[in-house]
Structures are given as structure tokens and as C-alpha cells.
Amino acid sequence: MHYSGFKIFAQGLTGNKRWKANWRQPEPKDSYDIVIVGGGGHGLATAYYLAKEFSINNVAVVEKGWIGSGNVGRNTTIIRSNYMLPGNEPFYELSMKLWEGFEQDLNYNAMVSQRGILNLYHNDAQRDGFIRRGNAMQLAGADAILMGREEVKEMYPFFDFQSSRFPIRGGLWQKRGGTVRHDAVAWGYARKADELGVDILQNCEVTGLRLEDGVCKGIETSKGTIMAKNVAVCVAGSSGRVMSMAGLRVPIESHILQAFVSEGLKPVLSGVVTFGAGHFYVSQSDKGGLVFGGDIDGYNSYAQRGNLPAVEDVCEGGMAIMPMIGRARILRMWGGTVDMSMDGSPFIDKTDIQGLYFNGGWCYGGFKATPASGWCYAHLLATGRPHEVATEFRLDRFRHGHMIDEKGVGAQPNLH
């Protein structure tokens, strides 16, 4: 069903009774060409691009819960491509370009809003670092503007420029960054993948990987065995658990990341803003709530709920740049399990087990990567070769010393 303004009008006149379900509820087949484990944003995007770009549609996406129940429906919705390193920047810029055409491509309103992202800096060294990053971004075809204090003040006069411990000196602005309604991304990809013939199997937990003579031949699930020529794991915070079913240990720790939404306020923040002297990021949703977050909780966990010390830390970050936030009440908060890799960068790679592929390690930033991750994973699965912007996301990069350490903090999942 093609969505359009006319369709909304016509459906309105007939009591909205003729909308079709966004995707089918099929029973699993005995076998598929490709089984994707995990129906989050990345898994669904992979299925969509496999069918659309490579005409491979004998594909199942196997999800233990419901579509959108994982991090794709829990994140703070920020998209950007303001990276510095060669292994990262072209990949995230491809993602940004795919976001720009996302709604037309999928015929789905995901409220893609390029309202801009401003990374604040608070001292000269940080400004110089941002100049370097801005230049690297421009070399990769992205947009970047360095702002001084007065320009930031014009944009956000209510920020604390004087009395705080870390006075704001300026910021690096990426105008094309912004936000996207996160669960609509999952629904949009699911709807189109289904339309192209992909089976989306919800409430179907993968309990084992079927290995025969060192080759991955399928999966064991709560709905029975499903055979597959290739199995593509894509389970975000559950990466360690699922890969251990094949006896593999991935360089990933699972941590909790929390998100917060305040009560609805009148429009105050036009774009996304990040604090440079601590970890805090904030935007305002179309309903008026301030949507914000910060650091991961400081311990490993698979629970999808967070702890109070991280709440305090996040709120301190908010108070440091905009003290008026202290008067807003928090309406909702939740947690998601994120897959923190050792250098903060992701993996899209084959494993040493034939027929078993891995996509994970997205840490804080996998939502903005969703379209490019799906595209590049589909490319790898269909052609056997990494996509040209994802050649560095290898599982063996630590063995070879080729870490993609964007922040230069070393192998410290809790620091990046």
C-alpha cells in the first residue's frame, strides 16, 4: 500500500478501516538463503537492502521480542556524521545521505529533522581538536562550521556562558545533523522489507546456532530449527550472548545506557546540543519534551534499566550548560543494553566460521548508523566483500593494532 496525503484523506472519509497491517505475521519456513538474527534497526535495514539492492528476498528476520523493542526504540534519536577518522567518517556520511532520502525511499514518515547538532567546546585545546575534526569532515564531503561564543550565544542565549565551571567558548556545528523518530525507522524498514518478500518472525528467540563440521547451517529457535545458507547476527547489546552460542568471544562489553524525557515545554532548543566538558546531549521533541542522556552506567549488565548514579551525572551535565533545566520535571526514563566495543567503533564482518556473519559494537551511536549499517551488511552478505566505506570494521583489527579509536582513549569501553 502506497502512503500519500490522498490516502489519508480517503481513509479519513471511510472511518480509517481499510489500512492494512504494516507487515505479515508469517510462520517460519524450514530454510532461507539468509537468516538475520535480531529485528532491530540494523537487522531490518539489512533485510530491506538485501531485497531491494541485491534482489535477495528469501530472507527471515528473527526477533525474540517485537519490532522496535530493542535499542532502536530506546535511543535519543540523534543523527550526525561528525566523525574524524578515515575508517568512520565516510561510513557515517553515507548514513547521513541515506537519512536524507529515507522517507521518500521507504514511503514512510519518520520525521527526519535536520535541525543541526552543536558540540560545545570549553577551552582552546578542545577548539583546536574541533577544527581538526571539522576539516576531516569536510574532506569526507560532510558539512562543519566552527562557531565562536557570540554565535552560540545568538542561538542559545540562555546557556551559562559565565558562571559555570566550564564556560562555553563556542561549538562545532553540523547543520545536517538532527533527529529522526526512532521507532518509525524500525516500522518503515519492516514494512518495506515485508513488502519485498522478507519474513519477519517476531516472538521467536534464537536459542542456538547450528554448527556442522565448522560450518554454520542454521539456527535453533523457540519456534523450532530454521536452516540457512548464511546466518547474520545483529543483536546489539546481546552480541556476546548470541556469539557465544558458536563458541566465539567478541571484543564487546554490554552496558546500560539511559535516556530521559522531561515534561513538555514551549519550544526552547532548536537543535541538538552536546556538552563538551562532560557527557550530556539534549534535543527537544516535537511534543516539547527535552530528550537527553549521557554516560553509560559504570558496570556490565543485560538489564534494560539503569541506576541512580548515572542519573545524577547526566543531570549535572545538563545543569552545567543550561541551569534552567533544573526546573523541568522528568516525565519518563528508561535504559537499553548497548554493545560497547573496545575502541568505540563497530564491526561488520565475516567470522572464522563459514556461513556466520557479525554486525555489532555500535556503542552509543548505532542509531544514526542504521541505514549505512544495513546497506553495508547487505553488501557483505550478498557479495562476500566489505562495502568500500566499511572496510575497517573488522573483527581482527585489535590483533593487527588497527583500532579505530575516535576519542583516543584506548581500549576503554567506559570512556568512549
Ligand SMILES: Cc1cc2nc3c(=O)[nH]c(=O)nc-3n(C[C@H](O)[C@H](O)[C@H](O)COP(=O)(O)OP(=O)(O)OC[C@H]3O[C@@H](n4cnc5c(N)ncnc54)[C@H](O)[C@@H]3O)c2cc1C
Ligand atoms: C538510551 C539509548 C540512547 C541512545 N541514543 C542514541 C542516539 O541518540 N543516536 C545514536 O546514533 N545511537 C543511539 N543509541 C544507540 C543505538 O540505539 C544502538 O546502537 C542501535 O539501535 C543498535 O542497533 P539495533 O537498532 O539493531 O539494536 P536493537 O534495536 O537493540 O536490535 C537488536 C535486536 O536483537 C534482538 N535479540 C537479541 N537477542 C536475540 C535472540 N537471542 N534472538 C532473537 N533476537 C534477539 C533484540 O530483542 C533486539 O530487538 C542509544 C542507545 C540507547 C540504549
